[in-house]
Amino acid sequence: MANIMVRKDATGAYSFYLPKRDLEDAIVSMEFDTPDKWGGEIKLNNGGAYYIEPQAIPARFPISLRAKRLDAAE
Amino acid sequence: MSALTREETEALIQEVLEVYPEKAKKDRAKHLAVNDQAVEQSKKCITSNRKSLPGVMTIRGCAYAGSKGVVWGPIKDMIHISHGPVGCGQYSRAGRRNYYVGTTGVDTFGTMNFTSDFQEKDIVFGGDKKLAKLINEVELLFPLHRGISVQSECPIGLIGDDIEAVSKKGAKEIGKPIVPVRCEGFRGVSQSLGHHIANDAVRDWVLDARDGAPFESTPYDVSIIGDYNIGGDAWASRILLEEMGLRVVSQWSGDGTLAEMEKTPKVKLNLLHCYRSMNYISRHMEEKYGIPWLEYNFFGPTKIAESLRAIAAHFDDKIKEGAEKVIARYQPMMDAVIAKYKPRLGGKTVMLYVGGLRPRHVIGAYEDLGMEVTGTGYEFAHGDDYDRTIKEMGNATLLYDDVTGFELEEFVKKLNPDLVGSGIKEKYVFQKMGIPLRQMHSWDYSGPYHGYDGFAIFARDMDMAISSPTFKNLVPPWKKKSETEELKKAA
Numbered sequence: 001m002a003n004i005m006v007r008k009d010a011t012g013a014y015s016f017y018l019p020k021r022d023l024e025d026a027i028v029s030m031e032f033d034t035p036d037k038w039g040g041e042i043k044l045n046n047g048g049a050y051y052i053e054p055q056a057i058p059a060r061f062p063i064s065l066r067a068k069r070l071d072a073a074e
Numbered sequence: 075m076s077a078l079t080r081e082e083t084e085a086l087i088q089e090v091l092e093v094y095p096e097k098a099k100k101d102r103a104k105h106l107a108v109n110d111q112a113v114e115q116s117k118k119c120i121t122s123n124r125k126s127l128p129g130v131m132t133i134r135g136c137a138y139a140g141s142k143g144v145v146w147g148p149i150k151d152m153i154h155i156s157h158g159p160v161g162c163g164q165y166s167r168a169g170r171r172n173y174y175v176g177t178t179g180v181d182t183f184g185t186m187n188f189t190s191d192f193q194e195k196d197i198v199f200g201g202d203k204k205l206a207k208l209i210n211e212v213e214l215l216f217p218l219h220r221g222i223s224v225q226s227e228c229p230i231g232l233i234g235d236d237i238e239a240v241s242k243k244g245a246k247e248i249g250k251p252i253v254p255v256r257c258e259g260f261r262g263v264s265q266s267l268g269h270h271i272a273n274d275a276v277r278d279w280v281l282d283a284r285d286g287a288p289f290e291s292t293p294y295d296v297s298i299i300g301d302y303n304i305g306g307d308a309w310a311s312r313i314l315l316e317e318m319g320l321r322v323v324s325q326w327s328g329d330g331t332l333a334e335m336e337k338t339p340k341v342k343l344n345l346l347h348c349y350r351s352m353n354y355i356s357r358h359m360e361e362k363y364g365i366p367w368l369e370y371n372f373f374g375p376t377k378i379a380e381s382l383r384a385i386a387a388h389f390d391d392k393i394k395e396g397a398e399k400v401i402a403r404y405q406p407m408m409d410a411v412i413a414k415y416k417p418r419l420g421g422k423t424v425m426l427y428v429g430g431l432r433p434r435h436v437i438g439a440y441e442d443l444g445m446e447v448t449g450t451g452y453e454f455a456h457g458d459d460y461d462r463t464i465k466e467m468g469n470a471t472l473l474y475d476d477v478t479g480f481e482l483e484e485f486v487k488k489l490n491p492d493l494v495g496s497g498i499k500e501k502y503v504f505q506k507m508g509i510p511l512r513q514m515h516s517w518d519y520s521g522p523y524h525g526y527d528g529f530a531i532f533a534r535d536m537d538m539a540i541s542s543p544t545f546k547n548l549v550p551p552w553k554k555k556s557e558t559e560e561l562k563k564a565a
Contacts, residue, residue, distance in 0.1 A: 007357075007360065019270075019354065022457075
């Protein structure tokens with residue numbers, strides 16, 4: 001499990017930040033992105049994949065979450 | 075000298091790598107690259123933030139340097155205790171030129187060195203008692219200090235002292251905040267982790283001190299984050315922001331105070347200059363307090379105008395007008411500076427090797443002077459810095475990460491730039507080779523270089539270095555081949 005931060009950039013797209021590795025990247029796909037179910041498997045631009053427990057959409061961004069690493073890019 | 079083609083640059087890298095043993099060669103090859111603006115992600119072409127190779131000459135610092143030297147050190151009204159042996163603090167004391175206002179030793183302590191001076195017995199029996207005693211002594215001798223930070227040196231982590239407990243107890247006794255920072259030098263691969271640790275310490279021990287406290291805010295409150303006031307940089311930036319109608323609540327951390335740090339969560343926008351060292355705290359404030367942050371660049375009139383407009387875009391029309399007014403007011407002065415120096419500097423080439431921000435930030439300023447940056451590299455940048463750099467640099471220019479002494483010398487010999495911008499450790503090597511060098515860490519005892527006022531000084535300094543006649547006379551006359559003409563002229 002890793003602590004990650006999800007934020008919305010200026011265009012409204014999600015971006016991913018992993019403080020421990022100082023890894024900042026765009027989220028290219030998110031499994032669930034509806035108001036009451038949000039999260040699931042997320043894919044990063046660099047090829048990595050993480051899993052966020054599906055939950056209601058956070059009230060505001062950025063938000064720190066726990067995520068499971070499915071597939072690291074490096 | 076004209077720019078190299080992609081193939082030539084690649085060949086140059088291969089040639090330089092040739093001297094290494096097989097394993098080292100493989101490792102170093104990942105850190106050297108030819109810039110290609112088409113690449114979206116830097117990690118496809120360059121590896122960064124990795125452990126330096128043992129045996130090569132690196133100029134990186136340690137986590138303690140990143141925390142005490144960079145982030146915490148300039149907070150002027152706090153006393154920063156270098157906890158551990160005496161050398162780390164003493165040999166880095168007052169060398170960074172982060173200016174401040176105040177009476178040193180009375181209410182400000184920026185250039186002083188406070189250390190617990192570890193001896194053998196402190197290593198054997200632990201140094202907690204000594205730290206507690208030191209805190210009381212500091213309070214007795216310097217009653218006007220506003221707080222203390224305990225900056226750990228390597229032994230503290232190795233012997234497992236509990237500086238947090240001592241700090242908490244001490245803070246209760248003296249009634250002022252004491253911040254323990256676990257920035258032991260052995261952590262991480264460079265000073266970069268020290269920045270992160272220092273940011274985390276600010277987050278945990280300082281930032282929420284005034285949550286809920288009354289504060290008279292205006293809609294135009296901003297803070298300057300990551301400007302260390304080298305030679306007065308932050309002041310040159312601050313006047314521009316104030317002139318366009320913003321209120322600068324705090325400066326981090328050049329000429330900054332503890333109170334300013336505590337008030338930062340009240341601002342409307344965080345302006346981030348040094349992304350590498352302060353993005354962590356900006357991200358935290360964005361999440362916890364909903365304060366957006368914005369990277370800006372105050373080097374050279376083109377980038378300044380761009381940044382001022384980007385900053386103004388976060389505010390109402392009054393500020394937008396203000397920004398245009400500021401740009402209109404200074405542009406004629408800048409045009410005069412460029413008219414004066416561009417004919418002297420136009421077409422000259424420069425190679426940079428600095429810390430974590432300037433290798434890309436100053437490119438715009440050089441381009442304003444008509445100069446070309448043919449190679450750039452960072453000591454301790456991460457992937458996201460290179461992502462940003464690729465766009466700033468021309469195609470087929472050279473990128474080098476954590477470059478070794480040997481590599482940099484070879485690159486400079488081959489690319490033969492008119493100027494090198496790096497630090498004191500490189501300065502005399504290159505000047506003896508006959509290439510002028512300006513220190514881009516300390517502004518070579520000049521500055522400020524930020525802001526419009528800074529650009530005029532920047533242009534003058536670069537001209538002084540490049541146009542100096544000294545470097546033409548490094549080869550003694552009897553070794554010159556066919557310069558009888560030049561000799562006559564000189565005589």
